[in-house]
Amino acid sequence: MNLRLYCLVMMVSLTGCITGSNATFIESENQNSRVRMIVIHYTSENFADSLELLTKRSSNPVSAHYLLPESNDSSYPHGKLKTYQLVDENRRAWHAGQSFWRGKSGLNDQSIGIEVVNLGRCLQQKKSDAYKLLGRNILCSFPKYADDQIDQLIVLIKQILSRHPDIDPTNVVGHSDIAPGRKVDPGPRFPWQRLHQAGIGAWYDETVATNFLSHFSTELPTVETVQKALSIYGYRVEATTVWDDQTRAALEAFQLHFRSHRVDGEIDAETAAILFALLSRYRADQLQTL
Incomplete structure (x- = not known):
């Protein structure tokens, strides 16, 4: 590239940068958040494996905006529960997969995904912890969620709702709600009524x-x-x-x-x-x- 052409390219580049940085911002009243939903999942894996799966590239990449550990998980390296943010709320995490809710499909674009560490899974387990689902002869084990973990989740969701106040109570859902027949998380032992009592999500009178x-x-x-x-x-x-x-x-x-x-x-x-x-x-x- 000759010197004259190089200078011209640099001038155009600098002009573009200057124009963008000097834009006058007048905030419109006619706007709202792109985030319309919160989707809650369980991980089916311990904390260490969940963090690996949700942050590293793989043949089947998945992610979530937040990961909440479990206090009695030996793979969790801290004494006190911490909330882990893995994806900025304004960016799309890959957590919903094929999904549908209230007339909308492909819900990654408009939802915040929260993964809660819990070893729920649909495998043959001892009957005391099992539910037989949909007549499919599938036995699923659903461990109880710890109180401190749910307390942490409630704090997190309230913070999210303060940033995205247009999220309707009926749009705080589980993965199973948006992918029926394909997903069962966060499972039947997830305390939806407790969340509602804390001012989160829907429940009936x-x-x-x-x-x-x-x-x-x-x-x-x-x-x-x-x-x-x-x-x-x-x-x-x-x-x-x-x-x-x-x-x-x-x-x-x-x-x-x-x-x-x-x-x-x-x-x-x-x-x-x-x-x-x-x-x-x-x-x-x-x-x-x-």
Whole structure:
């Protein structure tokens, strides 16, 4: 490159830099956060292995914005629990995979992913810790979440919500909610009600649920009504009028979140009552269409 051409290139480059750095910033009132959701996962691995998987390149790369350790994990090197941030909240972490919620797909773009160290996994385990899911003869072990770990999680999520106040309570979900039939984390022992009591996420009004239970104990809703109700709440369910696998998978995910003492993917009066109580609380305008 001759000297004249080199100088010209440098002038153009410098001009571009100067123009960008001197831009006048007047903040518009017409904006909001790109972050619309919080998705909670369990790691299925100990802290050390989880940190490796979430931060190093591999043939199947995954990541999350945050990793929360477990205090009784021998691979965790500290005495006090610390929250680990792995990806900036304004960047996309690869945690959701094939996913859907409330009409949106590919949720990595609009969600913050939190991995909680917990050794839940779907393998043959001792029956005292097992749930039989969706009639698939799969036994899953779900260890209890420690109180100090959940306390740490609540603090973290409250901080996230303060930065992204437009996150709706029904958009604080588990991986199982956005990928029914494919994922079961954070599992049936995750304390969703405790989070709600701390001001995080959705839960149903028990009095309203009891009223619906009285009604559905006499007559269950039709398959089509259940499908439409699940879809209104957020799950990917088509109204086929047939009791099919997509409906069972969505019901299983719903039960994992809101009726975890029995997860079978089947409709019953209690499950229907909880579903309609949630719609009454968070989707009242759409409930009238059922």
